Amino acid sequence: MTAALADRRPEPTLDRLLADLVPPPRFAQARLETYRPDPEHPSQQQAKERITAFAAELSRPRKAGLLSRLRRQSTEARGIYLDGGFGVGKTHLLTSLFHAVPGKRVYGTFVEYTDLVGALGFQRAVDLLGESVLVCIDEFELDDPGDTLLMTRLIRELSDRGVAVAATSNTLPEALGEGRFAAQDFLREIRSMSERFDVLRIDGEDYRRRDGIREIAALPTDQVREHAAAREGATLDSFDDLLDHLATLHPSRYGALIDEVTAAHVTGLHVLTHHHHALRFVVLVDRLYDREVPMLLSAEDDAAVVPTLFTEELLRSGYRKKYYRSLSRLASLAHDGLALAEEPTAR
Known part of the structure; x- marks a missing residue:
């Protein structure tokens, strides 16, 4: 008898959750060199060039010493936010950035990070992710206001530790939550998050x-x-x-x-x-x-x-x-x- 997905009840362990914080198989070989910008949409080439420059910035050796560490802790790390329709190569660029940056970095979807926080607790998750040079968040979505507030807080904590954050979504940061939730606290959290990113708009047709x-x-x-x-x-x-x-x-x-x-x-x-x-x-x-x-x-x-x-x-x-x-x-x-x-x- 053929197996059914409906018969499966997986219980992924914490080790499994951590091991999954890498680009998925479809994008395991994605590199900046293999991203093919559509010449009809110059924003794709511009995004590739900005991601390349951002990777170079993150690849420079960091100075050691107490003063340097204190400066890192008191300075917000710059982030990259890739906005655009589906199929324009945002995930390809995000995974290419992951592969181009040396050192410890993590990659996951929005829901994978919220689940990690649920498994570890917020502070332990911050401590774990805070050791990274780069945190990549794919498919930043707003299905739940509580999860979104959690992620914006996580981003602030990581930025304050000098961790660079790169994210993709189909909506500009300033517009997140519009037409869905009216709570002023929620909107304030979203606006504070948007200030952490350089927004790159990518136009084009679904590849x-x-x-x-x-x-x-x-x-x-x-x-x-x-x-x-x-x-x-x-x-x-x-x-x-x-x-x-x-x-x-x-x-x-x-x-x-x-x-x-x-x-x-x-x-x-x-x-x-x-x-x-x-x-x-x-x-x-x-x-x-x-x-x-x-x-x-x-x-x-x-x-x-x-x-x-x-x-x-x-x-x-x-x-x-x-x-x-x-x-x-x-x-x-x-x-x-x-x-x-x-x-x-x-x-």
Whole structure:
């Protein structure tokens, strides 16, 4: 019987959480030299040049001595904030920065850092991360005001220790939280965080669309099931069962959920109407995309493509950029799954 993601209940250890604070497999080989700016959008080349200069600044040896340490502790470290639409290369540049800087540095998504703080406690997490030259935060999001306040406080503490911080998001720092939460304390925290960063706006078209990948390819349900049964390390889930299972797991466990999965097969994709299901599925797609795990999908009525996944209401909401990014990534994973389906498989 083919394994199902819905049957897994991972319990990642603290050591696992720490070991995961590195760029994901999809970007393990990303370097500044391999970032290809689109000549139609000069901001991409400008961002590459600024990241290159920032890496050089962080790579200079730091002077030893008490006076130097005191100066570092009393001076806010400069940070880089990469803003732009999905698929313009923000994560590629962030991981390239990680690889270009010597010494201790850490890399994780927003949710990975909040989970680390939950596991260690705030002060211990600050002490641990405060030993780094650079902390990279990918996908800075605002799903929860409490988590966002926690992260802004973490950034301030790290900056005060002389740690450089680089982050990506789809929204400018000054606009974080607009239209979602009205609390004045929350907005004040966001504004204080924005002052820690040099903001680099990156324009451009989703590079996945440049490669001609625009639709979420789907296969007949029977073919998806047969392929799952024939492939070593594959999983097979119905869409509804998978959504119900994701609701029982903290999103920080979604990475461990797909350990050793060679291809994820999901049947019966249909439109999502509520944020609670949609946002969890977005996180799972992100983890599958990071791990380069192909997806073989079937849609309701066995359509050749998934006609829509999120309602117009969701796509107009404050999370719309998340949803559009997920659609782009899901189309890429389904394209990989389509190619995989054409190869011979064997258990």
